[in-house]
Amino acid sequence: MANTLESPDTKPKLPQRLQNAQQQAADWMQDSQFWTSIFRPGSIFRKGYTDSPRNRSYVIMNSVLYHLHPVKVKRHAVKVSYTLCLGGLSFFLFILLTITGIFLMFFYRPTDTAAWADIESLHTQVAFGLLVRNMHRWAAHLMVITVFLHMARVFYHGAYKAPREFNWVVGVMLLQLTLLLAFTGYLLPWDQLALWAVTVGTNMMGFTPVFGEQVRFVLLGGQQIGAETLLRWYVLHVLMLPFVIVIFMAIHFWRVRKDGGISGPL
Amino acid sequence: MTEIPEHLLRRSAEARARATGAPAAGEGEAPAAAQPDDDDGVTIPRSLLEASQQPGGAPAVAGMAPAGGPAAAGGGVATALPPLMAGPAGNTHRLLTVVKSGSIQDVKASPGDKVHVWPHLLAAEFTAALFITAFTLVFSLFINAPLLELANHNETPNPSKAPWYFLGLQELLTMFDPMIAGVTIPGVALILLAFAPYVDKNPSLRPEDRKFAISVQTIHLMFWAVLVIIGSFFRGQGFNFTYPWDTGLHGIFHL
Ligand code: HEM
Numbered sequence: 001m002a003n004t005l006e007s008p009d010t011k012p013k014l015p016q017r018l019q020n021a022q023q024q025a026a027d028w029m030q031d032s033q034f035w036t037s038i039f040r041p042g043s044i045f046r047k048g049y050t051d052s053p054r055n056r057s058y059v060i061m062n063s064v065l066y067h068l069h070p071v072k073v074k075r076h077a078v079k080v081s082y083t084l085c086l087g088g089l090s091f092f093l094f095i096l097l098t099i100t101g102i103f104l105m106f107f108y109r110p111t112d113t114a115a116w117a118d119i120e121s122l123h124t125q126v127a128f129g130l131l132v133r134n135m136h137r138w139a140a141h142l143m144v145i146t147v148f149l150h151m152a153r154v155f156y157h158g159a160y161k162a163p164r165e166f167n168w169v170v171g172v173m174l175l176q177l178t179l180l181l182a183f184t185g186y187l188l189p190w191d192q193l194a195l196w197a198v199t200v201g202t203n204m205m206g207f208t209p210v211f212g213e214q215v216r217f218v219l220l221g222g223q224q225i226g227a228e229t230l231l232r233w234y235v236l237h238v239l240m241l242p243f244v245i246v247i248f249m250a251i252h253f254w255r256v257r258k259d260g261g262i263s264g265p266l
Numbered sequence: 267m268t269e270i271p272e273h274l275l276r277r278s279a280e281a282r283a284r285a286t287g288a289p290a291a292g293e294g295e296a297p298a299a300a301q302p303d304d305d306d307g308v309t310i311p312r313s314l315l316e317a318s319q320q321p322g323g324a325p326a327v328a329g330m331a332p333a334g335g336p337a338a339a340g341g342g343v344a345t346a347l348p349p350l351m352a353g354p355a356g357n358t359h360r361l362l363t364v365v366k367s368g369s370i371q372d373v374k375a376s377p378g379d380k381v382h383v384w385p386h387l388l389a390a391e392f393t394a395a396l397f398i399t400a401f402t403l404v405f406s407l408f409i410n411a412p413l414l415e416l417a418n419h420n421e422t423p424n425p426s427k428a429p430w431y432f433l434g435l436q437e438l439l440t441m442f443d444p445m446i447a448g449v450t451i452p453g454v455a456l457i458l459l460a461f462a463p464y465v466d467k468n469p470s471l472r473p474e475d476r477k478f479a480i481s482v483q484t485i486h487l488m489f490w491a492v493l494v495i496i497g498s499f500f501r502g503q504g505f506n507f508t509y510p511w512d513t514g515l516h517g518i519f520h521l
Binding site: 053056058059060065069070071072073074075076077079080081085089090092093096097112119121123130131133134135136137138139141142144152154155156157158159160161162164165168169172176182183186189190192193194195196197199200201204205207208209212223224263264266 | 328353370378379380381382383384386387388390391394395398399402404406407409410411412413414415416417418419420421423426427428430432435436439444445448449454460461462463466467468469470471472473476479480483485487488508520521
């Protein structure tokens with residue numbers, strides 16, 4: 001025994017020793033109280049994760065994902081051909097929009113004198129500014145489309161029928177909120193496209209009987225679109241509507257689970 | 267697995283020994299091993315009760331026949347005191363018993379055909395998220411978001427169009443009185459849409475049973491889709507009707 005340890009040719013080579021050291025460091029890390037306090041049993045980041053039914057359950061049960069997903073779902077519920085993942089895609093697009101939107105907020109001031117120039121310099125002065133703005137813009141249009149298609153697929157599957165009636169109503173609210181988010185964002189670049197599209201859009205609002213004029217006045221902060229409108233729509237777009245839509249999404253996802261997962265096959 | 271406490275292990279070993287050893291020792295000497303013919307189906311059979319008290323050694327609760335042979339009572343050192351409380355029928359609630367599922371609980375959920383969310387659903391969702399991000403990224407690399415000239419109240423572009431998802435409404439405005447086009451039609455459509463589950467009481471999910479609902483919804487969706495397409499591609503100067511091949515598709519991404 002002692003001989004073999006001393007003999008030079010059995011001593012592990014440097015790469016091997018480095019690998020061992022790395023393995024030891026990883027083991028030490030994964031055994032530490034710090035690590036195990038973050039990753040609960042069953043986490044794929046824990047030492048010795050194996051693919052067992054129990055660990056598959058733990059991955060969900062012991063992580064924040066448990067707020068969104070049950071441990072198991074009906075086999076047909078994971079068929080992409082059933083949901084086409086449209087609800088999920090709407091949600092991802094919302095996340096993508098939140099991330100890119102936060103980036104844009106660092107460079108944008110919602111005043112009639114600064115807004116347009118800020119977007120302009122975003123294109124030319126800010127690293128990846130144009131790309132991120134593009135992504136925010138196109139993801140927004142895409143989300144309107146996916147939400148609409150999601151609604152269509154839910155309808156054609158009859159998935160709005162009992163016990164899912166109320167979740168459909170929540171869905172219609174989500175559709176309207178999505179449109180409002182897209183529309184309020186449309187004004188923010190403060191260019192000719194924004195100004196006149198919103199002018200046309202809000203003129204239609206004025207036709208609503210009884211309180212149409214008043215609603216329009218409150219939304220525009222005046223008789224016509226101006227600096228006040230820009231500030232109001234900015235606050236609606238970056239704070240209030242996202243806040244409201246997140247609450248409705250939470251209810252929506254919760255109801256999907258409470259109503260027994262997604263609806264059955266036709 | 268949790269460890270089985272030592273005293274339980276000991277007790278089960280004793281019970282097993284009794285069950286296998288007793289018949290050989292003779293019927294009369296081991297009443298505990300006899301068939302519980304005193305089972306009235308309601309209370310715990312006396313013979314079982316007695317058997318359960320045997321290891322404790324001490325004579326059972328007052329009013330009950332002394333249990334087992336003298337061997338059990340021997341030794342003189344009581345290792346476990348008999349329970350002090352006893353029910354009316356001598357029921358001491360110390361028996362462990364196997365209850366068939368369904369006899370006292372109502373089993374509502376059947377296992378069904380289920381799969382684990384991880385990895386089956388999460389993998390699909392992750393792929394979808396990657397796909398949509400990649401799509402948006404690549405699209406954004408090639409096509410820029412529009413930024414026209416600074417907003418100017420004195421210069422109305424011709425045509426002035428609402429965002430595409432409201433073009434259906436703008437289209438309606440060219441055909442009807444604003445009150446009807448801007449309020450009545452969209453209002454009724456939206457309310458009917460929201461209350462669809464309460465209007466459509468047909469419980470079937472099968473398309474062949476839902477011909478009416480499917481037709482109505484298809485017409486409804488097509489109605490808006492066609493209006494949006496007309497508004498987007500077939501409206502030129504003064505919002506007059508044109509063909510896209512006449513006006514050209516320039517500015518198609520001014521969305
Ligand atoms: C922001 C918009 C929305 C998001 C993020 C969203 C998200 C989701 C998700 C993730 C699901 C799970 C199944 C699937 O992916 O298809 C779902 C189901 C459902 N959604 Fe939505 N949704 C939205 C809008 C809508 C709209 C506009 C409607 C209808 C008007 C709607 C009605 C429903 C219903 C009824 C279900 C249950 C479907 C079933 O059981 O098969 N949702 N939604």
